[in-house]
Amino acid sequence: MGAEPSMAEWSNWSGKQTASPQAVVRPASEEAVAARVRSAAQAGSRVRCLGAGHSHSPLAATEGVLLNLEALAGVASVDREQRVATIRAGTRIYQLGSALRGHGLGLHNQGDIDRQALAGATATGTHGTGRRLPCLSASVVGARVALADGSLVDCDPEREPGLLALARLGLGAVGAITRLDLSVREAYRLRERMWLEPLDAVLDRIDALAAAHRHFEFFWYPGRSKAICKAGDETDAPPEYPLADEGHRVGWSYEVLANHRPERHTEMEYALPAGEGPACFREIRALVENRFPEVAWPLEYRSVAADDVWLSMAQGRPTVTISVHQDVALDEAPVFRACEEIFARHAGRPHWGKLHYRSGKELAALYPRWDDWWRERDRYDPDGVFLNDHVASLRS
Ligand SMILES: Cc1cc2nc3c(=O)[nH]c(=O)nc-3n(C[C@H](O)[C@H](O)[C@H](O)COP(=O)(O)OP(=O)(O)OC[C@H]3O[C@@H](n4cnc5c(N)ncnc54)[C@H](O)[C@@H]3O)c2cc1C
Known part of the structure; x- marks a missing residue:
């Protein structure tokens, strides 16, 4: 696991969001992600995950530990019959196309660019265009998440459905997602x-x-x-x-x-x-x-x-x-x-x-499940390890 002292400011793709994380860490395995989350939480540090840094809002910004999951990349497995692909969270969308086509499969839709990490894209509801095509988060049918206590938890509609609801679109505020199960379709x-x-x-x-x-x-x-x-x-x-x-x-x-x-x-x-x-x-x-x-x-x-x-x-x-x-x-x-x-x-x-x-307050009026989202978030991360100032400011 590589840890770099924060010599330089972190900045997003546009350069308009900057932060000084106390450390930027690149874990090489799911277990390493969980261990780093646990040690950060025990030390009283906050943790944020980084995808490709393409968000314009300060979602990935943190003064705590920034986990860069780019080493967790690639298609882990495919269930061709159910049309579900299990994909490591740091996989860039552009790495997915030909990898899925190797299995005769493809994403239902994708956004305007393909530079995002999969877990970064789903964390914000990234979408393409198509009246019959929902956003990427709607394709998430399961996930593995490193929670603030350092446990690695699998969720799907039967196991931990509350965690799945958050893992589909979690603003990075729930845990470190290490893999996602995605509904896919035949290649086209x-x-x-x-x-x-x-x-x-x-x-x-x-x-x-x-x-x-x-x-x-x-x-x-x-x-x-x-x-x-x-x-x-x-x-x-x-x-x-x-x-x-x-x-x-x-x-x-x-x-x-x-x-x-x-x-x-x-x-x-x-x-x-x-x-x-x-x-x-x-x-x-x-x-x-x-x-x-x-x-x-x-x-x-x-x-x-x-x-x-x-x-x-x-x-x-x-x-x-x-x-x-x-x-x-x-x-x-x-x-x-x-x-x-x-x-x-x-x-x-x-x-x-x-x-x-x-x-x-304004956002709560726009989302019928707003309170449910926060209640479940607080249940899985009671100490707010995965919050940053921006997400915390959205609560009220
Ligand atoms: C040029 C450009 C084009 C774009 N086009 C589109 C478009 O067509 N459609 C659209 O909807 N949006 C678009 N966006 C917005 C972009 O898709 C989203 O902001 C997306 O979230 C960025 O993904 P990322 O991998 O860069 O994530 P980041 O910006 O790095 O992170 C986004 C969030 O994901 C969280 N996160 C990342 N990885 C994990 C993980 N493993 N576990 C838990 N949380 C995690 C972060 O903590 C953060 O909260 C575009 C942005 C740019 C700059």
Whole structure:
């Protein structure tokens, strides 16, 4: 087990979140994770796990021990009959595609990029687009978790169902997840297409577009009249290599769904009841154009199926998401706060891994299982070993 004194500040992908952990540790096994959690807890230190550091919110930040689980990677086993894959928590999404296809399997869906660690992505409800496709956390059917007392506990719907509810979407605040059982499907290929269309026409027929395609989303740059539409559908056609640019690809799902997004930005994303999407988007468009003409980044609009994950942004309601990006060199707060007022009026729930300014009281009103989540969290981690200041601040 390697431990590094905290010589440098930790920072997330955007560079906008920083922290000085007392130690950054890279355990090489599940047992080593459990032992490090136990020793930290006994010493009175807090513990946070690190995925790929791609969250814009200060979720991974800690002044305690930061556990980097990147050594716990790969597919541990596959149950082809049940279509369940057991995957080590530190596995990057990009490591999963071909590994699962080796078993004839694939993820139901994935996000816009594939750099996240699996347990990091599920901890925040990371989603892609697709009206019939829920977020990644909804695919979690079991997990192994190193709890604050140093025990390694397996959970599924029969064993420790309360822990499973937390492990599906836990904000890193429950324990160190060492493996996840994921519902998967047979491997599949996608054909992707992109086109330009007047924004108002897209908003007018957004329901039909989302219904017509397995994946549909659009991007819109402030000041432009047209939106960039992107659709993806299953195909039997063979992959066309080398893969063309984004928007004209035919390939395996993981090849087509993943994009390259190297430009550093920071982001706010809200999940709204699907019916609120077009009206909310129009308000955000007017706000950005009239008050924040310096925003040069696109707004993104996606669909996510309803699920039953306690803190999922799509819990209990068919959802659309709208995201707003800002350059890392600029102060994002004025535009994000103004957007948030609009999102809040449309019953929006903030993406846990992106910036928001909501209080625990406001969040509690948005999540029917909020109190259950906290009650179970406190049961498994009564001393708050896995809390950081950010998550603790969401309680009230
Ligand atoms: C360029 C870019 C594109 C993005 N695209 C999308 C997108 O398309 N869709 C979307 O929904 N989101 C997207 N996001 C947000 C991103 O998917 C989430 O913030 C995700 O949680 C990041 O995963 P990570 O591995 O980097 O986790 P981190 O940011 O490192 O950690 C996130 C949380 O997971 C916890 N965690 C990590 N590993 C473990 C573990 N083993 N056990 C317990 N807790 C753990 C951490 O403690 C923390 O609370 C994007 C972000 C960026 C920067």
